[in-house]
Amino acid sequence: MDQRVSLITLGVRDPNRAAAFYEALGWTRVEAPEGIVVFDLIGQSLGLYPLEDLARDMGVKPERLGTGAATYAYNVRDKVEVAQVLDTARAAGAEILKEAHDVFWGGHIGYFSDPEGHVWEVAWNPFSPLSDEGTFRWGGYASGEAG
Numbered sequence: 001m002d003q004r005v006s007l008i009t010l011g012v013r014d015p016n017r018a019a020a021f022y023e024a025l026g027w028t029r030v031e032a033p034e035g036i037v038v039f040d041l042i043g044q045s046l047g048l049y050p051l052e053d054l055a056r057d058m059g060v061k062p063e064r065l066g067t068g069a070a071t072y073a074y075n076v077r078d079k080v081e082v083a084q085v086l087d088t089a090r091a092a093g094a095e096i097l098k099e100a101h102d103v104f105w106g107g108h109i110g111y112f113s114d115p116e117g118h119v120w121e122v123a124w125n126p127f128s129p130l131s132d133e134g135t136f137r138w139g140g141y142a143s144g145e146a147g
């Protein structure tokens with residue numbers, strides 16, 4: 001198995017509301033089958049899928065899936081961007097769980113949850129600079145190195 005994530009699917013109770021939230025963040029949908037909302041990201045995609053359907057596909061009850069046990073990280077190029085992204089998320093309808101702040105390991109982070117309760121971390125990591133295209137890897141990219 002290759003070491004990668006191709007698609008992250010979030011189970012949502014209200015796909016239209018969830019899609020409107022991510023669109024308000026400035027993301028653009030791509031064409032997808034009826035009932036599924038997809039946003040192509042850098043290197044993978046994010047899908048929004050009705051929670052009941054996702055649970056049925058897995059053969060479990062919807063209550064088993066829950067939200068919040070994982071975080072999805074959005075890394076930025078510099079420290080001031082953390083607060084800017086949190087402000088954009090707030091304006092789109094996010095609940096800010098923790099405002100931008102310095103952390104013990106030398107970075108700067110904040111947290112928000114989308115209208116369905118999925119938790120996002122916004123992070124600036126001075127030890128992992130993004131590629132010119134915006135891709136992330138632990139330890140970062142050298143200036144001009146493709147991601």
